[in-house]
Amino acid sequence: MSDAADDEQLPELDLRLTQENLDEFYEHAPCGYCSCLPDGTLIKVNQTLLDLLGYTRNELVAHMALQDLFTIGGRLHYETHCVPLLLLQGQVREISYLLRRKDRTTLPVLMNCALLRDADQQPLVVRVTLFDITERRKYEAELLRAKDHAEQQREQLAKANEQLQRKNEQLTRINADLDSFVYTASHDLRQPIDNMAGLFTELKHSATFHDPAATSMVLMFEEALQQILDTIGGLTAVVQQQRELEQVPNEAVALQPITEEIIRSLPGIDPPATFTLDFSAIPTLQLARPSLHSMLFNLLSNALKYADPSRPAHIRVSTALVDGAPVLSVQDNGRGINLERHGPELFQLFRRFHPEVAGSGMGLYLVNRLVRQAGGRVAVESKVGQGTTFRIFLPR
Template sequence: MNEESLPELDLRLTQENLEDLYEYAPCGYCSCLPDGTLVKLNQTLLDWLGYSREELVAHRCLQQLFTMGGRLHYETHCAPLLLLRDQVRELSYSLRRKNGDTLPVLLSARLVRDTDGQPLVVRCTLFDITERRKYEQELLRAKVQAEEQGAQLARANEQLQAKNEQLTRINADLDSFVYTASHDLKQPINNMAGLFAELKHGASFPDPEAPAMVGMFEEALGQILDTIAGLTEVVQLQRKLEQVPLEVVELQPFTEEIIRSLQQRLGEYDAAFSLDFTEVPTLCIARPGLHSLLYNLLSNAIKYAMPGRSPRVHVRTSRVAGEVLLSVQDNGRGIDLERHGGELFQLFRRFHPDVVGSGMGLYLVNRLVHQAGGRVEVDSEVGQGTTFRIYLAG
């Protein structure tokens, strides 16, 4: 074979395959007269429809292959556009197959005119968009589902907001009640304590059990005064925090000052503290709230020391998943979390009755942390110690 014969071979192969390319293209081809009468269809389109060529050519119109809505659209929109613009692109229709099934397609068409400009024939290309339609329907379903979920979430947020507002009002009313009650009770209790002191000083009790009863009364009176003082402290601190701006607190000197005040009050304990604020040396927080938080945790670490063991308290900060972690770890008595974990932060709950306390410290710690937008986690083992982990926004 010489080079001169190659163009001839290419032409022959092109002529032989041109009809095959038309008939078995991956899309449907058809030609119709301006009124829609079909004059030619490729085999691909015939296979899609399930008709023979003889059933359609010169016997059916293009628009008759569409569903009812498609026919109306073709006659009222597509056909006029073809006459006006000579072409249309990617119009969505559904073909009606011989067996009654439908096939979604995209139709593009061009109007061919004769030399006088009169409409001669319409050549159409149709693409099967079954998979695309399924995908669109899935997207639509997903959109509807997302909108429904969004609406449900919005309703849930509204309900949550209403609950939060209700809880805020309840807390405010409760704080006001507690403050008023503690204030109104404080003076009568102080008067009672004064009268009892005078009575004890000037009176004699012949009953041999009287001294024990006097001691019990004094202890009960002291507990009442401690409770009133604690309630007053909670409400006063809450009101103070609402007015105090946030500030950057240097943790090392701040904590050292708290430790000094504790050692002055609890000098009988051989307590040792280790501080590590290397990773997070400062916190942006309300200073009074942080003082009360650390004071309660550190004083508890000393008060609830394991008998026969010197308190060792480790305080450190770190960063965890975008949050600041403030941890306070001790080697004290520990708490049975399986028994008391659910009531750990409840008001007036105490887990070591032999140690003097009001049962308000952990309640106050939890409240302060939540007010700062954080959370508290606790690990504890009886006889080994407790670790409080406080997570705050970084």
């Protein structure tokens, strides 16, 4: 019962398929077929192979040997490698050769051979199948070119990385040398400048100036001297603080208490400033505590220093998660900075953008340096007369 059901499920065969001519199939197979005697003499060749090589049947059959179709190197390989394997194993599979066409061009093929023996086990005939692998060779050549190109790119990238590493090492040494120079120079200059300040103080007490302009000139000299002292002190402090912070390990620092502590230490202004703290997104940061303290102190003290006198200062400190990384923001409604004019030099040492406000020009330089040391970056948005926002992007 089941056999009858299976027969009913079979599709009806087109009767033309049962009339397939085996000779026709051999002649026009999708690959080249040939048969040859043990010495290689061709005795049968299908039309597909004739079309591939450009020969007529009479030019090949009984007139040429299989090895005559190979290049010189291919013939040597066939006679020294392929024939012994045929005699030993009775077949060889997937050997790549180049065949010579009648027009002297070459055809890459993949060859399979089988050796038939007679009743006495003597070699009788070799049946050969030849597959045109022209497209495959092109694909392989393209892969090799792509591999060579990738290798060249890899070598160039390795050289570029090596050069970059050398430059980084050089910059590191230069920065260290500059820090040492600045620290030494500021330390060595401190003593003569202090002596000059002392002598000037004695001069003011002991000397009498009759010129009416002397008083203003003395005041100007005193201010310039104080400016020099502040600059030397600032340079020393920056380098010394940098060296100290390099030795401090990172730790989980709670932002709310450290920010409140800094706000309590800031000088008061009139009218009093208001602060909004929002650390709900990221309550703690993994940083060296002194570094974080210095960043926040400089940004918050700048926000107070450059408050707009026409309105009460309002400062917002907050955190956010951007692309999986923490961002610390300090936003104020102060005087603002003309970024089109001063943006490129914003974090340079001793740069000041509001001359009417006293300052050393080292706060933002130090903030930027500490953030970069931590592996982050600082972004600034500001509009003159509206305020400034500093965003510290830290690594994950």
